[in-house]
Amino acid sequence: MPTTSGFSHSIIETPRLAMNVWVSGPDDGTPVLLIHGNLTTGGFWTYVAAELPDDIRVIAPDMRGFGLTEDAPIDATRGLGDMSDDVHGLLEALGLAGRGAVHAVGWSMGGGILQQLLLEHPDDLASLTLVAPVSPYGFGGTVDAQGTLAFPDAASSGGGGAAPEFVRRLREKDTSEEDPNSSPRVILRSFYGAGANAANVDEDFLLAEALTTRVGDDFYPGDSAASDNWPTTAPGNRGVLNTMSPKHFNTSAIATSTAGIPITWIHGTEDLVCSDRSMFDFGTLGELGAVPGWPGADMLPPQPMKAQLRAVLDGYASQPGQADLVREVELEGIAHGLPLEVPARIAEEILALVHR
Template identity: 80%
Template sequence: MSTSGTTPAPTPGGAASDFTCSVVETPRLRMNVWTSGPADGAPVLLVHGNLTTGGFWTYVAAELPSDVRVIAPDMRGFGRTDAAPIDATRGLGDMSDDVHALLETLGLAGTRRVTAAGWSMGGGVLQQLFLEHPDDLGALVLVAPVSPYGFGGTVDAAGTRAFDDAAGSGGGGAAPEFVRRLREKDRSEDDPGSSPRIVLRSFFGAGANAPNVDEEFLLSEALTTRVGDDFYPGDSRPSENWPMLAPGDRGVLNTMSPNHYDTSAIARSTAGIPITWIHGSDDAVCADRSMFDFGTLGELGAVPGWPGAAVLPSQPMKQQTRAVLAGYAAQPGQEGLVKEVELEGIAHGLPLEVPGRIAEEIAEVLVR
């Protein structure tokens, strides 16, 4: 393993005392990696979601068994990892390949020793890694993951697109004022609807557990997000279909457009490892009625001109995930390998809101 010294970073309050970060040189890029626990401990890979970093896993790390070695990288475009551009035509392939290269560098690729958990977009990264490098993982925990059919533009549990060009998904869906304030690293609560602090708190935050997390640390981490066509939110194209925009080929949000991202082949996988799916009943992000989905926003009148539920309903993200995992469990010898955990009253920020419960589910499938 080739590493350089500890990267300057804020220290989270109330978290694992040894949760620190350093740079790991991989064949693909220099990755900032947050770690805790003994170097020879059971490896637990934690992959963060959109607008966050590996640092967001600090509260889960603090709850994991003492013999666990936490490995929580910042994905490209986030945190202190190299600002390498994101090719969205490969879905989340750039990021899953980055994770594979990290595991190779650490001597863990292909060993089936790694227990991996991915939150939101990170769950999508691990789904793609699972398909392309199944021997990298010994167990998989999906925490409020993006659907196997991506984010936006699909209408049913089978992932059918509303439009051939996947209109209603991708980089054009981000609110311009939020993007501007993210670029300017705005920490204020002014105009709450576009404030990075309020959006983070409302949709990715700790809920009732807020007194026990360090919001200033989390906001500082979120504001490391690179902004632009190659990063967040990505580029877009005009469309003849409502909402008159279609995904482009670059940047974060386009990686999860259904014309680039599809991991539904998990339903046919015979990898034979346990998969746990954890989600909250009050999730407003990766949900059957996501507040970031154009079908939902159109129905609520937040975006004018909605063509109606017969054309573009809310994407049934949880139904899609459930159907794909049911297919995986139905493969020969895999009955009982899928566990679904719905947490009542919990929203999207599970690693912050219920870190102990997430750690408990990871420990249950831990490969030792």
């Protein structure tokens, strides 16, 4: 269990599946929904929850495929639709759906889940905070701010992008630091970790949560398809990584949405996961020579993830009456693990929207 007082979890039956939900605060408090990213759980929000005042009702579910939530397979053909529908179902079970009262916060993949929720169930939301989110054009396989595909089959994205040795060690719940390039502990620390705040988080707890990730074609990383295009793998239709392939995921319609919901985007300058030079993007890896045969920047440059989101949010802000609804917060020297590295700052930005 985490060390944060008052943050506990239990199973809630929803119309779609049984979800493990981490909570704190009073049932009649202002609802703040916290949605985690890939390879993490609702428990990762413990440090942000500790920074929120006593009148906030924190709701942080484990998404399907993670934590203690029911083992329901992930259909990637609707992007992150399975998970956004799960969130809506949870809000229905809690009596919060359609009331426009929920301040929703999504980190990494969780930001993509909430982008999809914004398009499909905007009446659920009072505000939206995107914390180092996946691009509106998904992860991998696109070349410019407009989300143009590098290859028609979306090669270089999806389930085939996961390192097999990392997947094996994740399946075996390996907690060691041996062979650090494939160690779940080291990768978690290096790319999803607390950075300078590491002394104030419980790494063993966070690793134990990460190792609850289900492994397989229906979960992480998902299936894949052979491709004639570099690097010879294209997305499949099942599992986590395929939900974020541009073949299936595209929330760029946010640019024309008139939902009228305030949106804050928080990101760090040292992010190596959801950035314009992601170390998990084949464009970046090819450029660095880490994956041989790269076809070059003319065909597959590093995906401009931040530029893509900025363009979509600029479109949202250009809609009538929405000019002052978008705020971008860039944190100097901060990496991808913002809920762990700067939890107080994340809480501050959430409360700014709660009290807007």
